[in-house]
Amino acid sequence: MSALLPVAEAQRRLLARAMPVAEETCPLAETAGRWAARDVAALRTQPASDLSSMDGYAIRFADLPGPWEVIGESAAGHGFGGGIGPGQALRIFTGAPLPPGADTVLVQEEAARDGSRLALAGEGPPHPGSSVRPRGLDFAQDDLLIRAGEAITPARIALAAIAGHAALPVRRKVRVALLSTGDELVPPGAPLGPDQIPETNRLLLAAQLAGLPVELIDLGILPDRQDVLEAAFRALDCDLLVTTGGASVGDHDLVRPALEAAGAAIDFWKIALRPGKPMMAGRLGDAAVLGLPGNPVSAFVTATLFVRPLVARLAGAADPLPRTRTVPLGEPLPATGPRADYLRAELIDGHARAATIQDSSMLRTLARATCLIVRPAGAPEAKTGDSAEILDIA
Numbered sequence: 001m002s003a004l005l006p007v008a009e010a011q012r013r014l015l016a017r018a019m020p021v022a023e024e025t026c027p028l029a030e031t032a033g034r035w036a037a038r039d040v041a042a043l044r045t046q047p048a049s050d051l052s053s054m055d056g057y058a059i060r061f062a063d064l065p066g067p068w069e070v071i072g073e074s075a076a077g078h079g080f081g082g083g084i085g086p087g088q089a090l091r092i093f094t095g096a097p098l099p100p101g102a103d104t105v106l107v108q109e110e111a112a113r114d115g116s117r118l119a120l121a122g123e124g125p126p127h128p129g130s131s132v133r134p135r136g137l138d139f140a141q142d143d144l145l146i147r148a149g150e151a152i153t154p155a156r157i158a159l160a161a162i163a164g165h166a167a168l169p170v171r172r173k174v175r176v177a178l179l180s181t182g183d184e185l186v187p188p189g190a191p192l193g194p195d196q197i198p199e200t201n202r203l204l205l206a207a208q209l210a211g212l213p214v215e216l217i218d219l220g221i222l223p224d225r226q227d228v229l230e231a232a233f234r235a236l237d238c239d240l241l242v243t244t245g246g247a248s249v250g251d252h253d254l255v256r257p258a259l260e261a262a263g264a265a266i267d268f269w270k271i272a273l274r275p276g277k278p279m280m281a282g283r284l285g286d287a288a289v290l291g292l293p294g295n296p297v298s299a300f301v302t303a304t305l306f307v308r309p310l311v312a313r314l315a316g317a318a319d320p321l322p323r324t325r326t327v328p329l330g331e332p333l334p335a336t337g338p339r340a341d342y343l344r345a346e347l348i349d350g351h352a353r354a355a356t357i358q359d360s361s362m363l364r365t366l367a368r369a370t371c372l373i374v375r376p377a378g379a380p381e382a383k384t385g386d387s388a389e390i391l392d393i394a
């Protein structure tokens, strides 16, 4: 048997081989959760002119301590249209353009006005430029604002809008086909015959992919029959095929032979990971293929570590791997074996505590867990209070 591939190496190989899907231009309102396909530069300077950041009076700092004559008004969207000279001031509002000649804003709380006469009624602005947003404070035209491969976050959508964009270059949605295999599997809610169980993994995976830019193709539940699986694989039309079940070494584990019969090239199979060891990765025509183990928790963990990052990479993400963080352990943990352990755990008062039984069939334990404790392969025993790496899952 070939050696088990370390998780990081498997992730590296998987992502290195993944080519992002084609580019498209997407209206800003539809870009949330996607990744920039190209660098995005500013089409304009922001602010385009010096603006007031407060409601008050535009003045010349040199004229302090006043008094001034108010000669007009500048509001956001309605500039004054002229400048001010010595001893003159302009009523001004937040976001309004500063008139030529003015360099400072006196906030209205520190001003006393009587008709067109304005006097200082407080300490006044501390320095020239007080309460003024100078032209280009945020960015200048042609500045690089979003790099290719960066996530389009809510803030970046707003940034692109104020930079003059109505749409952004992203990748089209990733077409992900999902398929479960197993003679025992019946759609949820359907009557169960002897030895049958409700099927969980297509729902689980679809929900895990819900936040990603995907178009799901449901290939259903297929029986443990190589000819049926092979026919489904031959008819494939997607960017990524994700199967669950039939990935191991039993007589009814037929995903690999069916994939190979359909012409797939298997890149790797079996990872130093618990749960999730028998995951396989390969290619079938233009599509990437991930064959996940059938145990629901194994499917969940491999989807977290491999499917989601691969979908993100196909969607153009430069940095698609999930981030871990470090917390203290709330109880001791035994040494790990040759596989990295991803333990279903809860954070209690900031301390991670693993569930007592870590069987990869146990969905109730998974559903209670808020994180996975990541224990590297070959890690020694850990004591209460030792630092542990966790991956948040809820």
Ligand SMILES: Nc1nc2c(c(=O)[nH]1)N[C@H]1C(S)=C(S)[C@@H](COP(=O)(O)OP(=O)(O)OC[C@H]3O[C@@H](n4cnc5c(N)ncnc54)[C@H](O)[C@@H]3O)O[C@H]1N2
Binding pocket: 180, 181, 182, 184, 185, 197, 198, 199, 200, 201, 202, 244, 245, 246, 247, 248, 249, 250, 253, 275, 276, 277, 278, 292, 293, 294, 295, 296, 298, 360, 361
């Ligand atoms: N002799 C060996 N046996 C097993 C090994 C091994 O190395 N040598 N590996 C074990 C590990 S680790 C895992 S994980 C499982 C994975 O096996 P398969 O991918 O072949 O999964 P199945 O046998 O098809 O199913 C396992 C288990 O999960 C249930 N299942 C499957 N699909 C679904 C689904 N869509 N919804 C709900 N439940 C599902 C299935 O009924 C089985 O109980 O293999 C070990 N065996």
Ligand code: MOO
Binding pocket: 273, 274, 275, 276, 277, 278, 293, 295, 298, 360
């Ligand atoms: O790796 Mo299996 O995925 O232990 O349950």
